[in-house]
Amino acid sequence: MTQDEMKQAVAKAAIEYVEAGTIIGVGTGSTANFFIDELAKIKHKIDGTVASSIASAERLKGHGIEVFDLNNVNEISVYIDGADETNRHLHLVKGGGGALTREKIVAAASKKFVCIADDSKLVDVLGKFPLPVEVIPMARSFVARELVKLGGEPVLREGFTTDNGNVILDVHNMEIMEPTKLEQTLNNITGVVTNGLFAIKPADVLLLGGQDGVKVLD
Numbered sequence: 001m002t003q004d005e006m007k008q009a010v011a012k013a014a015i016e017y018v019e020a021g022t023i024i025g026v027g028t029g030s031t032a033n034f035f036i037d038e039l040a041k042i043k044h045k046i047d048g049t050v051a052s053s054i055a056s057a058e059r060l061k062g063h064g065i066e067v068f069d070l071n072n073v074n075e076i077s078v079y080i081d082g083a084d085e086t087n088r089h090l091h092l093v094k095g096g097g098g099a100l101t102r103e104k105i106v107a108a109a110s111k112k113f114v115c116i117a118d119d120s121k122l123v124d125v126l127g128k129f130p131l132p133v134e135v136i137p138m139a140r141s142f143v144a145r146e147l148v149k150l151g152g153e154p155v156l157r158e159g160f161t162t163d164n165g166n167v168i169l170d171v172h173n174m175e176i177m178e179p180t181k182l183e184q185t186l187n188n189i190t191g192v193v194t195n196g197l198f199a200i201k202p203a204d205v206l207l208l209g210g211q212d213g214v215k216v217l218d
C-alpha cells in the first residue's frame with residue numbers, strides 16, 4: 001500500500017464517525033482532502049460542515065457540500081483532520097499546511113476529534129517535524145527570540161501568509177518531552193496566535209493507516 005492509499009483508507013474509515021443529521025468539522029491537508037472526497041459520497045446524510053481553511057471550504061463547496069461559518073453553528077458532532085506527528089497519547093503536531101489556528105478552533109468547538117493519519121506520522125517523541133507557530137507579523141522577531149530561549153530554532157515560512165493574515169515560524173530541533181507544558185508556554189508568548197501542539201486537548205480517536213489496515217487508537 002502506498003502512503004496515499006493508507007491516507008485514503010483512514011479517510012474511508014472516518015466516515016463511520018460521521019453522524020447523520022449533524023454538522024461535521026473538516027480539517028486541512030492531503031489526508032483531510034481524501035476525507036472530503038469520501039464525505040461527498042454521503043453528503044445528503046449530513047446537515048453541512050465547518051471548514052478549518054479556505055482551501056478545504058473550496059473543496060467542500062466543489063462537491064456541493066454546504067459550508068457554514070462557525071459563528072452560525074451551535075454544535076459540531078465530530079472534527080476530522082490529519083496530523084504531521086502523533087504520539088501514543090494522541091498528542092499531535094499540526095500546522096504543516098499552515099491552518100493550525102482554525103484547526104484548533106474547530107477542534108475545540110467539536111464534541112469529538114478523530115485524527116486520521118498514515119503510520120509514518122506515529123513517533124515516540126514529538127518534535128522531529130518542525131513545530132509551526134502562527135505569529136502576528138509585527139511580533140515575528142520578538143517571538144523568534146523567545147523561541148530561541150526555549151531551545152528551538154525558528155525559521156520563517158517564506159512567502160506564506162495564513163488565512164488569518166499572519167506568518168508562521170517553524171521551530172526546528174525541539175525534543176518535546178512535555179507537550180502539554182510546552183503548548184501552554186508557547187501560548188503565553190505575546191504575539192503568538194497559536195502553536196501547532198494539540199496536547200492540552202488531544203485527539204479523542206486516532207485512525208492510523210498501515211500495511212495491515214487501519215488501527216484504532218483511543
Ligand code: 5RP
Binds near residue numbers: 028030083093
Ligand atoms: C494542516 C495540517 C495537516 O493536518 C497536516 O499538515 C497533515 O497534512 P497531510 O494530511 O497532508 O499529511 O495540520 O495545517
